Amino acid sequence: MFAAILSLGGIGLVAATALGVAAKKFAVEIDPRELAILEVLPGANCGACGYPGCSGYAKGVAEGKALPTACSPGGAEVIEAIASVLGIEAVTFEPQVAVVACQGDNQKAKVKYRYLGLTDCNAAQKLADGPKTCPSGCLGLGTCERTCPFDAIEMTSENLAVINRDKCTGCEKCVAVCPRQVIRMTPRKVTTHVLCNSHDKGALIRGYCQIGCIGCHICNKTVPGAFVIENFLAHTNYEKLDELEDIELAVTKCPTKCIRDFSSGYPAGSSFVPTRNDAA
Amino acid sequence: MNLKTFAGGLHPPDSKHYSANKPIERCPLPDELVIPPAQHIGAPAEICINVGDQVKKGQVIATAKGFVSVPVHASTSGMVVAIEPRLHPMGKPLPAVVIKPDGKDQWEDSLQQHDPDQLNADELKKLICAAGIVGMGGATFPAHVKLSPPEGKKIDTLILNGVECEPFLTADHRMMLEESERIIDGINILRKILGLETAIIGIEVNKPDAIEKLTRDCAPHGIQVQPLKVQYPQGAEKQLIDACTGRQVPTGGLPMDCGVVVQNVGTCAAISDTIRLGRPLVERVATVTGPGIREPKNLLIAIGTSLQHMLDQCGGLDGEPAKIIMGGPMMGQTQLSLQVPAIRGTSGLLIFREQDLPRKNFGPCIRCGRCVSVCPIHLQPTTIAAYARLDMIDEAENNNALDCIECGCCTYICPATLPLVQSIRHIKGSILAKRRKI
Numbered sequence: 001m002f003a004a005i006l007s008l009g010g011i012g013l014v015a016a017t018a019l020g021v022a023a024k025k026f027a028v029e030i031d032p033r034e035l036a037i038l039e040v041l042p043g044a045n046c047g048a049c050g051y052p053g054c055s056g057y058a059k060g061v062a063e064g065k066a067l068p069t070a071c072s073p074g075g076a077e078v079i080e081a082i083a084s085v086l087g088i089e090a091v092t093f094e095p096q097v098a099v100v101a102c103q104g105d106n107q108k109a110k111v112k113y114r115y116l117g118l119t120d121c122n123a124a125q126k127l128a129d130g131p132k133t134c135p136s137g138c139l140g141l142g143t144c145e146r147t148c149p150f151d152a153i154e155m156t157s158e159n160l161a162v163i164n165r166d167k168c169t170g171c172e173k174c175v176a177v178c179p180r181q182v183i184r185m186t187p188r189k190v191t192t193h194v195l196c197n198s199h200d201k202g203a204l205i206r207g208y209c210q211i212g213c214i215g216c217h218i219c220n221k222t223v224p225g226a227f228v229i230e231n232f233l234a235h236t237n238y239e240k241l242d243e244l245e246d247i248e249l250a251v252t253k254c255p256t257k258c259i260r261d262f263s264s265g266y267p268a269g270s271s272f273v274p275t276r277n278d279a280a
Numbered sequence: 281m282n283l284k285t286f287a288g289g290l291h292p293p294d295s296k297h298y299s300a301n302k303p304i305e306r307c308p309l310p311d312e313l314v315i316p317p318a319q320h321i322g323a324p325a326e327i328c329i330n331v332g333d334q335v336k337k338g339q340v341i342a343t344a345k346g347f348v349s350v351p352v353h354a355s356t357s358g359m360v361v362a363i364e365p366r367l368h369p370m371g372k373p374l375p376a377v378v379i380k381p382d383g384k385d386q387w388e389d390s391l392q393q394h395d396p397d398q399l400n401a402d403e404l405k406k407l408i409c410a411a412g413i414v415g416m417g418g419a420t421f422p423a424h425v426k427l428s429p430p431e432g433k434k435i436d437t438l439i440l441n442g443v444e445c446e447p448f449l450t451a452d453h454r455m456m457l458e459e460s461e462r463i464i465d466g467i468n469i470l471r472k473i474l475g476l477e478t479a480i481i482g483i484e485v486n487k488p489d490a491i492e493k494l495t496r497d498c499a500p501h502g503i504q505v506q507p508l509k510v511q512y513p514q515g516a517e518k519q520l521i522d523a524c525t526g527r528q529v530p531t532g533g534l535p536m537d538c539g540v541v542v543q544n545v546g547t548c549a550a551i552s553d554t555i556r557l558g559r560p561l562v563e564r565v566a567t568v569t570g571p572g573i574r575e576p577k578n579l580l581i582a583i584g585t586s587l588q589h590m591l592d593q594c595g596g597l598d599g600e601p602a603k604i605i606m607g608g609p610m611m612g613q614t615q616l617s618l619q620v621p622a623i624r625g626t627s628g629l630l631i632f633r634e635q636d637l638p639r640k641n642f643g644p645c646i647r648c649g650r651c652v653s654v655c656p657i658h659l660q661p662t663t664i665a666a667y668a669r670l671d672m673i674d675e676a677e678n679n680n681a682l683d684c685i686e687c688g689c690c691t692y693i694c695p696a697t698l699p700l701v702q703s704i705r706h707i708k709g710s711i712l713a714k715r716r717k718i
Contacts, residue, residue: 113616116639118699123706128371128616 033085034062040081042074046149048171061086072096073150073169095188096170098163101197101235102138102182103211103258103267105158109134110208125179133208136197138182144174156269164272165191165262187238191263192247194219199231213258219250226250234259283485285509286522288656290689292447292512292610294486298569298576299450304458306580307593309381313355313584314366314621315341316376320412320420322348327377333360338388338560341377350412350422354379355562355582357386369606369613369620376621379584391558401473404555411554412561412624416546417441417452417515418607420625423547427473429536435474439524440467440481442490442545443508443515446608449628451565452545454578456483456490459549460497466548467503469555474541479503481545482524484510512610513687517542519656531683566622568594572601572631581622587629588618602637605630610688643696651690651700657683661690661700668707673714676707684708 038058049070051057060066061082068082075095083089115124115131121143124130130139140159152167153174163174163183175183182197194213198205202214215232226247227234251259266272318324325342335341335354342352358381365373396404409424429435440463444452456463467479481498483491485507495505506524513519518529520542527538535542546565553559562583569576574595581590587604591597605612606626622629651661659680667676681704690700 113614118702118706120706122710123702126706126709127614 031062034058036085037061037082040078040085041071042078044073044149046073046171046173048072073171096185097165097168097188098170098174098183099186099193100138100161100163100182101184101193101195103160103195104134104137104209105140105156105160105269107158108210109137122179134198134212136180136182137209139180143177144183147173147177149173154271158269160267160269162266162270162272190236190238192251192259192261193236194227194234194258195260195267196233196258199233201232211256211258214256216255218253218255219259222253223247223250283507283509284523285511286514286519286656288654288658289511289513289519290654290693291510292692294447296448296450296486298448299567299578300453302577304454304565304578304580307585307590309356309385309582310585310589313379313381313582314376314586315352315355315379315584316368316374316621316623317342317352318368318374319352319623319625320350320414320422322346322422325349325352327363327375329360329377331360331363335360335379336386336388338391338562348422348425350409350414353412353560353562355584356381357384358382367617367620369615369623371616393558394555396469396472396555401475404469404473407554408551413547413550413554414624415544416550416564417544418625418627423543426541426543433536434539435536435541436476436478436539437525438470438474438476438479439520439540439542440479440545440548441515441520441542442481442483443520445484445512445515446610448569448630449567449608451567451578451627453487453490455546455549455565456494460494462549462552463545464497464501464503465552465556468501469551470543470548477502480524481505482508482520484508484514486510512689513656513685516685516687531680561624564624564626566590566626567628569628570630570632571636572598572633574598583624584621586618587615587620587622590622590629591618597631599633601631602634603632611686640697642698645698646696648695650693650695654689654693656687656689657685659684661704664707665698665700665703668703673707673710677711681707682711
């Protein structure tokens with residue numbers, strides 16, 4: 001009895017000492033800032049920063065390899081928190097949101113052929129450059145929807161991808177998978193966008209899409225300086241837009257109705273509703 | 281009878297009755313010929329003429345660019361009216377030379393006739409390359425490349441592909457029946473180039489007349505005719521080699537790695553024309569068939585003839601077309617329009633109506649393993665397709681997705697009608713894209 005207690009206790013004592021010594025000797029030094037940063041990160045492990053998960057990014061920031069502004073899902077809040085951990089001034093950060101620059105669903109855009117292959121935009125794009133006549137519009141097979149880690153993309157019943165501006169964190173994963181580069185990153189505060197991605201001339205576009213930008217310059221004539229037209233395709237002048245008023249006028253004047261103000265509603269067929277932040 | 285074949289594969293209804301008994305008919309010239317310089321595997325040729333030029337039949341209109349490339353020739357005499365992007369069988373507009381025929385169909389004067397016995401192997405190869413000869417079975421791989429094995433590779437067998445395993449197509453069948461002399465002459469030229477004696481023509485037993493005729497005609501030349509069991513995809517190089525010789529082409533290898541060169545019988549006939557008559561490859565035989573066509577035929581067409589014109593020679597459409605396929609139904613390319621020109625690889629034009637196409641929605645894999653048993657490469661199509669759906673590129677590569685020959689047997693046999701070969705094709709593209717990036 002006594003011997004048993006003594007021997008077990010002895011083994012315990014030796015093991016505890018050995019463990020204690022090992023813990024001191026082989027201790028992995030972790031930058032306390034790394035842990036603090038990891039604490040403030042959203043923990044979605046989305047990879048938007050370019051690092052494998054949030055812990056990788058936290059390590060990168062602590063070592064000074066990664067920019068403290070690279071976490072787009074976290075937004076300004078996280079950046080501020082990281083800055084306070086690092087003891088630096090918070091950097092001004094423009095939150096970004098992804099926008100599908102196309103409204104040509106099955107109703108509005110002409111179909112080149114009936115596609116019966118894999119339900120994957122990249123596969124469809126390989127077959128004669130996609131089943132839509134438009135060379136750059138949304139193919140509507142939902143590759144971006146399946147890629148989005150935040151469940152922010154939905155496909156309408158007429159096969160058009162729509163991105164929820166509330167749920168989108170700006171991680172750019174959808175931008176990377178889209179074979180037609182129809183998804184763009186835009187400043188969060190801008191709600192008015194030209195939803196077209198085709199640089200074709202007006203006459204050509206009218207032949208295949210009812211709702212494409214024909215490059216007519218009417219938007220820019222209505223609200224001077226609010227839009228930039230390059231190669232027959234307009235896009236919002238992001239730098240100047242918040243200084244301008246009456247931008248709705250351009251939305252109503254647009255002959256093909258390809259300019260959309262997301263604060264007044266999402267494209268036809270979408271179940272999303274404008275948020276409090278966006279709503280005018 | 282115990283016939284030779286390969287392991288795997290299947291036998292879809294061959295539907296060759298539509299056109300098997302129709303002799304080859306020359307298709308009249310259309311009002312315009314659209315000849316794209318991209319007609320073969322390898323670098324597209326470079327256009328070397330201008331709008332307004334008068335060209336003659338057989339004149340070079342685009343020159344070869346690189347070793348794996350061949351020149352392209354005018355298919356008739358006439359005037360070049362445009363050089364502009366036109367819809368290509370690949371599905372996109374690509375540059376093309378548009379020729380308005382003058383009706384004289386005059387051959388270029390500089391074309392020279394040769395006696396193959398007077399030339400050596402290198403000279404013959406040069407002539408074959410200059411004539412733009414490509415594999416006529418449909419893959420359009422430049423013939424001179426196959427005939428130039430790198431040093432150290434010993435070629436001891438020439439296999440001629442008279443299998444025509446794709447359902448519906450009968451162009452090679454008719455060639456073997458009607459043009460056996462040209463084919464045998466071409467085989468003799470190939471034997472001289474490769475410096476070998478053994479030549480085997482593989483023919484499936486659903487063409488007994490062709491087997492009989494070629495066996496009789498080949499006997500004095502020492503060419504062996506090998507009857508083969510009817511099995512798709514026996515016309516694929518690697519399967520044909522397995523069926524005829526029992527040899528296996530190693531993974532990622534070429535037929536020359538096991539001492540074999542394979543050429544199509546149509547290619548042999550074209551090679552004979554090139555050497556004996558000096559004529560480049562400007563026409564080919566194509567089967568116009570399918571339930572959507574009134575009078576299926578085997579047509580001898582000038583390269584660049586539009587599908588619509590070929591159709592007009594065959595009594596036109598019988599009902600509304602739902603699917604237009606260039607090539608065979610298993611591996612052919614679906615076309616967007618009938619305005620597309622026929623090119624060197626156009627072995628057939630198939631028209632199906634809606635009622636001819638069984639279309640079912642696909643269900644979940646029931647693990648029956650039929651795709652595994654029919655795969656002629658002995659892959660696991662269902663596993664690779666599952667990885668493809670999940671975009672797991674490395675896993676697909678480890679399952680040898682790149683060895684897939686895209687024959688479509690797995691999709692054909694799948695009781696759940698899963699798009700297996702489509703998924704594998706897709707992931708193959710991703711694997712190659714990833715390799716290029718690294």
